[in-house]
Amino acid sequence: xxxxxxPIYQRGNPQLRVFxxxxxxxxVHPPPKQxxxxxxFHCSMEMTKYDIRNYLEKIYNVPVIDVRTKIIxxxxxxxxxxxxxxxxxxxxxxxxxxxxxxxxxxxxxFEKSKDADEEHLKSLEEAKKTFKNYIHRNKxxxxxxxxxxx
Amino acid sequence: xxxxxxNGVLKYVAANYFRSQCTATKLNAPSNRIVxxxxxxxxxxxxxxxxxxxxxxxxKVGRAWKLDELRxxxxxxxxxxxxxxxxxxxMLYTMEHECKEKVRLFPxxxxxxxxxxxxxxxxxxxxxxxxxxxxxxxxxxxxRPVEEVVNLFGLPEKYEKSEYMVPKFMNTKWVKPYxxxxxxxxxxxxxxxxxxxxxxxxxxRKARNRDYNHVQQLLKRFPDMDLEKLREQYPxxxxxxxxxxxxxxxxxxxxx
Numbered sequence: 001x002x003x004x005x006x007p008i009y010q011r012g013n014p015q016l017r018v019f020x021x022x023x024x025x026x027x028v029h030p031p032p033k034q035x036x037x038x039x040x041f042h043c044s045m046e047m048t049k050y051d052i053r054n055y056l057e058k059i060y061n062v063p064v065i066d067v068r069t070k071i072i073x074x075x076x077x078x079x080x081x082x083x084x085x086x087x088x089x090x091x092x093x094x095x096x097x098x099x100x101x102x103x104x105x106x107x108x109x110f111e112k113s114k115d116a117d118e119e120h121l122k123s124l125e126e127a128k129k130t131f132k133n134y135i136h137r138n139k140x141x142x143x144x145x146x147x148x149x150x
Numbered sequence: 151x152x153x154x155x156x157n158g159v160l161k162y163v164a165a166n167y168f169r170s171q172c173t174a175t176k177l178n179a180p181s182n183r184i185v186x187x188x189x190x191x192x193x194x195x196x197x198x199x200x201x202x203x204x205x206x207x208x209x210k211v212g213r214a215w216k217l218d219e220l221r222x223x224x225x226x227x228x229x230x231x232x233x234x235x236x237x238x239x240x241m242l243y244t245m246e247h248e249c250k251e252k253v254r255l256f257p258x259x260x261x262x263x264x265x266x267x268x269x270x271x272x273x274x275x276x277x278x279x280x281x282x283x284x285x286x287x288x289x290x291x292x293x294r295p296v297e298e299v300v301n302l303f304g305l306p307e308k309y310e311k312s313e314y315m316v317p318k319f320m321n322t323k324w325v326k327p328y329x330x331x332x333x334x335x336x337x338x339x340x341x342x343x344x345x346x347x348x349x350x351x352x353x354x355r356k357a358r359n360r361d362y363n364h365v366q367q368l369l370k371r372f373p374d375m376d377l378e379k380l381r382e383q384y385p386x387x388x389x390x391x392x393x394x395x396x397x398x399x400x401x402x403x404x405x406x
Contacts, residue, residue, distance in 0.1 A: 005294055008313045020232050020273065026243040027197040029251055039194060042247070059233060062194055104194055109204045109245075110252055 023047050023055060025094070029106055036103040041094040045071070052094050066097040196237055197244045209258045215268040220275045228272055235272070239265045302328075304339040305346070361387050369398040 009016050025043040034040075043052060049067045056062045074088030098104060138144055203209050220228060242262045249256040284292030294310050301307040319325065365387045368375065381389055392398055 005312075008315065019229065020276065021236070022269075024236075024243055025197075025240055026247050027194065028244075028247055059236070060194065060196060107195075107198060109198070109248055110254060112205065 021055070021059075023051060025052070025055060027106075036105070037098040037100060039096045039098065039104050041096060043069075043092050043094050045090065045092050047092065047094070049094075052096065056096065063099055063102075064096055065099055068095045068097075069093065197241055199241055199245050203257075207255070207257050209261070211258065211261055211264065214264040215271055217271050217274060220271055221278075223275075225276075225279070228276060232269070232272055235265050235269050239269070302339075303346075304343040358386060362392060363397070365389065365392045366395055366397040369393055370400045373400060373402075 006016055006018075007013075023044040023046070025041045025047075028040050028042055030038070030040045041052070047055070047069075049069055052067045052069070053064045056064050070093050072091050072093060074090045076085055076087050078084070079086050134146065137149070198204075199209075215231070220231075223231070239262065242265065246256045246259065246262070281291045281293065284290055294312075297309050297311055299307055299309045301309075314321070361384050365380065365384050368380065369392060377389060
């Protein structure tokens with residue numbers, strides 16, 4: 001009777017309750033052409049369509065009209081350095097349809113992020129400066145390793 | 151489980167506790183208690199972090215919940231906290247995935263570990279309580295029963311029992327192949343088991359010889375060694391015998 005162990009459901013038994021569900025779901029970016037009331041998820045492999053519906057309705061309070069799922073096989077690829085074959089994890093996709101009038105737009109999270117180039121330049125300047133310092137400090141002792149003095 | 155949360159239903163009730171960056175806020179301490187009286191938006195936007203954290207490169211959070219802190223909480227509190235953490239974890243997974251898609255660095259990935267640790271600790275505490283309850287009521291732990299069985303390779307294995315729709319003897323699909331290939335009756339299994347035992351025996355024999363030789367070399371190099379210590383460290387080696395061998399005699403005139 002542990003937290004993760006439930007009795008087999010047989011007809012007539014009381015409904016099984018999940019008290020501490022361990023399922024995860026992540027909302028992922030939809031492809032460009034997508035109806036506004038459809039949301040794409042990745043979810044735990046063990047989740048059924050009913051689980052997904054209950055999860056969203058009970059925990060997130062999101063009304064769900066329809067759920068479709070599919071499992072995509074992880075890719076087989078060769079490891080870049082070693083050359084052995086690696087298999088990526090399989091992913092369970094869930095396509096959830098919300099009511100007709102609702103509209104979900106995936107937010108643009110990095111929309112107004114700080115200018116990345118500027119930051120890179122800044123760190124580059126910093127690195128240049130420290131390197132200059134290091135060269136200057138070791139002018140008279142060229143063979144001394146960098147860890148020797150502070 | 152059913153008894154611990156007898157009144158629990160799968161319904162998220164902890165909405166007005168706290169949201170993001172909550173891993174270490176204490177529920178009971180009144181000064182730290184954060185109670186949002188306004189209605190929390192149940193929304194798909196809960197899968198995303200707070201808007202102000204979207205472009206941050208460093209998001210500071212507290213530590214994970216410790217076992218001792220969770221032990222003094224009531225079942226209801228734990229139940230609520232579980233859902234808070236579950237949502238937090240989903241949020242972090244979503245953000246991490248989005249960062250990966252957009253080839254950005256995910257700020258403070260250790261947040262995921264902290265949430266996972268907290269969830270693991272909650273499960274541990276619930277389990278402890280469950281065991282205590284079952285032992286009081288039934289005298290058993292209520293844990294999943296474990297049985298020693300002989301597996302397909304003829305080796306002993308610990309099998310965690312689970313429920314089946316069909317009793318064992320009626321389950322022809324399981325019984326037939328098990329009797330044909332699984333038990334030690336099968337020639338293949340017997341052969342495997344013989345070779346396996348040989349391998350184990352060789353390993354132990356080599357270990358014994360290795361120790362014996364090593365002790366001899368030690369005695370050669372350090373003739374005045376503390377024999378008690380040596381005996382303690384190598385209990386399987388006959389030290390007296392090792393001392394008498396040729397290998398243990400050093401390049402010095404023997405003391406007779």
